[in-house]
Every structure is written in C-alpha cells, then in structure tokens.
Amino acid sequence: MLAVRLEVFRRWPSSTTAARLHATAGDEWAAMHDEVTETLDARPRDAVVFSLHTLHDPQRAWAQANSLGLTDSSLWLDLIKRYEKIDRLAVLEPLTALTLSELENAGAAHYRTAARHLKRMRRLAAKTDRAGGVDALIAELRHTHRNRPRMQTEFDKAGLP
Known part of the structure; x- marks a missing residue:
C-alpha cells in the first residue's frame, strides 16, 4: 500500500496525496520527508496546507508561506489564526x-x-x-x-x- 501511495504522490503531487502518503508511511515517513517537502515546495499552497493541516506545524507552515510566496488569502487567514498564538x-x-x-x-x-x-x-x-x-x-x-x-x-x- 505504501508503494502505491508513493507512486500516486509522485504522479500527482498535492497536499492531499502527501497527506495520504504520510498517514500510510508510519515509521517510514522519515525516509520520504525530504522528497515530499521538495516536491511540494513547487506548489506553495499545497506545501503550506500539508504542513499546517497534516503535520500540524504552524511554524513550518509560516516559514513556507513567507519563503514560497503564498498568495491564497483564505489560507493566509487560516495560518494567521494559528500563528498569532505563537507570535x-x-x-x-x-x-x-x-x-x-x-x-x-x-x-x-x-x-x-x-x-x-x-x-x-x-x-x-x-x-x-x-x-x-x-x-x-x-x-x-x-x-x-x-x-x-x-x-x-x-x-x-x-x-x-
């Protein structure tokens, strides 16, 4: 199942396919983390959604939103809501x-x-x-x-x- 999820992610990279891969990977996630991150960096919205909603890491999502040039205003508002508790x-x-x-x-x-x-x-x-x-x-x-x-x-x- 993991191999299938990885293949789907590689063919159709998105926050959704990355989330499914993450859920399936379990202990093997560490080996895939860099590939998923690098792939999603080409898609700022997906990168931020994945970090915020799948990894539950608002600090990482904040850094990505700023460095990758996120333009989605509704996602910015969601991120702001979570990040204002941090800074x-x-x-x-x-x-x-x-x-x-x-x-x-x-x-x-x-x-x-x-x-x-x-x-x-x-x-x-x-x-x-x-x-x-x-x-x-x-x-x-x-x-x-x-x-x-x-x-x-x-x-x-x-x-x-």
Whole structure:
C-alpha cells in the first residue's frame, strides 16, 4: 500500500496525496520527508496546507508561506489564526497585505473585510510598540480613500479611529 501511495504522490503531487502518503508511511515517513517537502515546495499552497493541516506545524507552515510566496488569502487567514498564538506581532504584516488587497476593490463587503482585519490588527498590537503603526495605517487608509464614504462608514462601524 505504501508503494502505491508513493507512486500516486509522485504522479500527482498535492497536499492531499502527501497527506495520504504520510498517514500510510508510519515509521517510514522519515525516509520520504525530504522528497515530499521538495516536491511540494513547487506548489506553495499545497506545501503550506500539508504542513499546517497534516503535520500540524504552524511554524513550518509560516516559514513556507513567507519563503514560497503564498498568495491564497483564505489560507493566509487560516495560518494567521494559528500563528498569532505563537507570535501575534508577526501576523501584522500579512494582515496589512490582506487589508490592502481588499481595498483594491470597491464595495461594502470588501470594506467590511478590511475593517475586520484592521480591528484585529489593533487588538493584536494593543499595548505594544506597534500599536501606533496600526493606527497610522488606518489614518493613511482613511486619507487615501477619503472619497469612499462607504469605506469610512464601515471603518466607523468597526470602531476604528
């Protein structure tokens, strides 16, 4: 069974086939670890999903997401949720990127999502030297997008300064 799982992974590398291989490998996993890691590194989303959900290693997933250039925003949010327990200030940078990405699009839903990210950033940065930077970002966004009254309203509803 292990040989079949390995062959399937080699033909169709993904986080799913890697997870099945991992579950089957047992004590033999150490011998396959490097090959699986190297193969999945070519697919950032799969590499991060595998590390986060199969290996249950948020630190490894965090390093991969940053080094491999992960672009999947929903996966970033999942990773941020788990990694903020390890280093709450480290998640401010990707949350900023997600916020700016949301604001590339107009619309109430995008503004609400951006406001939620900013509110979360304020909570995480509270009582640290980074709190002022988050408030400065909010002020900058309010100024830059001053002609988006709906965005201003959503920011106000979220209690942002």
